[in-house]
Structures are given as C-alpha cells and as structure tokens.
Amino acid sequence: MELYQYLVNKYGYDEPILTEQLKEELNLNPNTLRQYIKRLSDKGLLTKVQNGIYFIPKKKPMFGSAVLDTDLVIRKKFLEDRDRIIGYKSGTNFANALGLTSQTAAVATIVTNNASAAKREVNIYKKRFIIRKSRVSVNKSNYKLLQVLDLLTNYEQYSEKPLEAVEENILAYLGDVSMSVREVKEYLSAYPTKTKLRVYELGLFDAIARRERVIH
Template identity: 85%
Template sequence: MELYQYLLDEYGYDEPILTEQLKEKLQLNPSTLRQYIKRLADKGLLAKVQNGIYFIPKKKPMFGSAVLDTDQIMRKKFIEDRDRIIGYKSGTNFANALGLTSQTAAVATIVTNNASAAKREVSVYKKRFIIRKPRANVNKSNYKLLQVLDLLNNYEQYSEKPLEVAKEKILSYLEGVSLNEQEVKEYLEAYPIKTKLRVYELGLLDAIARRERVV
C-alpha cells in the first residue's frame, strides 16, 4: 500500500501514470515495479489503459471499466514531461486552433522528442494519433515557433486562408516567445527554403528578434 499512497499523493485521481517515468523516479527494478503495479491493478486500486499506462480511478463505473481521457494521456506521454515541454500539437488541428481552417483531423498529429521513429501511429482506446519526430529538439522556449514553422511548411495543406490573412493570428500566437535572431535562424536551417521565405514574408524573424531586444 505504500506505493499506492505515493501514487495517490504524486498523481491524484484520474491522471495518467506512465510506468516508464515512474521507474526513473523511484529507481526500481523494472520487474519489481511490474509486480507492484500488477498487485494494485488486481485489487482494483489501479486501472490499466494499456501496457505502461495506468491511473487511479476516482469512481468505479456502474458498467464496464473506468476510462481516462485520451488527450490527458497523450499530453502526459508526448507533450509535457513533468515540468518540461517535449512536444506540441501540429497539423490541421493546430491550424484550426489558430482560426485558419474550419476543418479538424480525425487523426491528430503530435510532434515530440519522445518519438521512436520519424512517423508512426499509436492508438489509445482505439483512438488513433500520428506521432512525428521534430526537426529540432522541443523545449518550453521554442515549441510555439516550431509549431508555426511546421504550419508554414505545409501551409496550403492546413489552412483555408491566404498567408497574409494569417499574419496577425500567427504573430499574436508567438507573443511572448523570446528568442534572439541567431536562435531563430538556427531553427530555420532545419526547414526547406519555402518555409524560410514565408517567415521573411510575414516578418516573423524581425518581430521575434525585436521583442527579444526590448525584453
């Protein structure tokens, strides 16, 4: 029960518990941790999503098994690792969030440092997600810029609006990004020439660098 209390204190109810992260935190032998987790699951204290992903259910449903929100799981596994940003949402759904398209993608795309291949598909509760490797290592300082660069790289595919119409929305989204000109140029080097031209066309480099100088 000591492990259960630790999990309850550390994660609370209805929050994803990733055994890979837990193993690093507790410095436990993998087979020992699996045995502990299995005992808790057998007692109904932990609910299993799939191998390596569990949670403490707050309430036991009247019918069927307790389930966890898929977005919570994907965020914990691929976007936020404790206090670190390791990924971001991309593709059509990001363009939709910016108000650049009315479309949404049934299969969401996530770009993450935690990708094991350039592109692969994963499923949680039969809901599918596309997982991609980033062109540059993702962190809290650069993830918004990398999101925008990915968008600009395939702009016609994701947006229904002309690029000049998107300028204010993109600049507003990048508000608060603090990177110097050299840093932005280094990230740009990972992208094709068409992306670089769109960045210069929108004045993103000057806008970000100017904010950094002011700060």
C-alpha cells in the same frame, strides 16, 4: 499498499501514471516495479490504459471498466514530462485554433521529443493519433515557434486562406515568444527553403529581431 499510497499522493485519481517515469522516481528494478503494479491491478486499485500507462480510478463504473481521458494520456506521454514541455499539437487542428481553416481532423497530429520513429500512429482506447518526431528538441521556449514553422512548411495543406491574410493571427500567437536571432536561425536551419522564405514574407524574422533589441 505503500506504493499505492505513494501513487495517490503523487498523482491523485484519474491521472496518467507512466511506469517509465515511476521507475526513475523510485529507482526500482523494472521487474520489481512490474510485480508491484500487477498486484495493485489485480486488486482493482490500478487500471491499465495500455502497456506502461495506468491510472487510479476515482470511481468504479457500474458496467465495464473505468477509462481515462485520452487527452490526459497524450499530454502526459507526448506533450509534458513533469514540468517540461516536450511536444506540441500540429496539423489541421492547430491551423483551426489559429483561425486559418474551418476544418478539423479526426486524427490529431502531435510532434514530440518522445517519438521512436519519424512518424507512427498510436491508439489510446479507440482514438487514433499521429505521432511525429520533432525536427529539433522541443522545450517551453521554442514550441510555439516550431508549431508555426511546421504550419508554414505545409501551409497549403492546412490553410484555406492566403498567407498575407493570416499574418496578424500568426504574429499574435508568437507575441509572447522571446528568442534571439541566432536561435531562430538555428531552428530555421532544420526546415526547407520554402519555410524560410515564408518566415521572411510574414515579417516574422524582423519582428523577433526587433523584440531582441528591446529586450537587450
């Protein structure tokens, strides 16, 4: 029960618990942790989402098993690692959030550091997600820029509007991004030529360069 109380204090109820992170936090042998988790699961104190992902249900449903919000699982496993950002939402749904399209995708796309392959599909309960490996390491400082660079790389696929019509939307989204020209060039080097040309066409590079001079 000591582990259970630790989990309640650390994670609370209805929050994803990743056994991989838990193993690091407690410095436990994987087999020992697996036994502890199984005991708690057998007692109904922990509910399994899928291998390596559990949660403590706040309420037991009258029928069936307790389920966890899939967005919480995605956030914990692919978007945030404790206090670090490790991924971002991409594709059609990101374009929709920027006002570039009225379309939405039933299968959301996530780009993350925590990907074992260039592209794979994961299922959480019955909801599908496309998981892509990031071109460069994602962090709190660069994720917005990388979102935009991904968008520009496949712009025709995601947007219903010409590039010049959405310039203000994109620049506004990047309004709080503070980055040096050297860093932007480094990230751009991971993208194709057409992406770089669109960055210059948008005035994105010049905007960041001006921002760098103001900061310094």
